[in-house]
Amino acid sequence: MPRPRSAPGEPDEATRTRTREIETALRRLARLSEKLMQLARAEGGRxxxxxxxxxxxxxxxxxxxxxxxxxxxxxxxxxxxxxxxxxxxxxxxxxxxxxxxxxxxxxxxxxxxxxxxxxxxxxxxxxxxxxxxxxxxxxxxxxx
The missing domain is CATH 3.30.565.10 (Histidine kinase-like ATPase, C-terminal domain)
Structure with missing residues (x-):
């Protein structure tokens, strides 16, 4: 049975999946960098x-x-x-x-x-x- 096609201009399922993975990775990196900055402030501050x-x-x-x-x-x-x-x-x-x-x-x-x-x-x-x-x-x- 053929896979349903995306409407013109809509991303296919593989693209949506990859987009979700990238979004998750970016959120994880943002949390990590925030924590590193907080720790640096805590260690470097009074x-x-x-x-x-x-x-x-x-x-x-x-x-x-x-x-x-x-x-x-x-x-x-x-x-x-x-x-x-x-x-x-x-x-x-x-x-x-x-x-x-x-x-x-x-x-x-x-x-x-x-x-x-x-x-x-x-x-x-x-x-x-x-x-x-x-x-x-x-x-x-x-x-x-």
Whole structure:
């Protein structure tokens, strides 16, 4: 049976498929470049705040924002009391968001990601993904 032809001036199915692939790749590159710029700003800017800020509402806001897309994938474990820290809140939010996004993306898609903040201010993001081999871990901890 012959394939249906596109109307004159309309792209065929192969062209539409390729266009969607290019669009997806461009979106991915835009997100990556945005993240790289955010990280460069966070690393190059002042990481220390003038006054201590409470980290608990920042982590809570990030988790709430991210659960819109990843419903029920984030288990949040926060202390009842606030956690004051002398870190720039924007830099902390950028770095925490990147950790959480990576844990969601590279972990087991059917398992939750645990995001916890200890009373001493230690942020932990744990997923059920495979452990990164030691040789690769040395490479991925270097910028770019």
């Amino acid at each position: 990481l220390q705040a003038e006054a201590p800020v409470d980290l608990v509402p920042i982590v809570r806001m990030l988790a709430a924002d991210m659960t819109r897309d990843e419903a029920d994938r984030i288990d949040l474990v926060l202390p009842a009391a606030g956690i004051p820290a002398s870190i720039d809140p924007d830099a902390f939010a950028i770095l925490a968001r990147n950790l959480i996004e990576n844990a969601l993306r590279h972990g087991n898609q059917s398992a939750p990601v645990e995001v916890s903040l200890s009373p001493t201010g230690l942020l932990r993001v744990v997923n059920a993904g495979p452990a990164v081999p030691a040789d690769r871990l040395r490479r991925i901890t270097r910028p770019f």
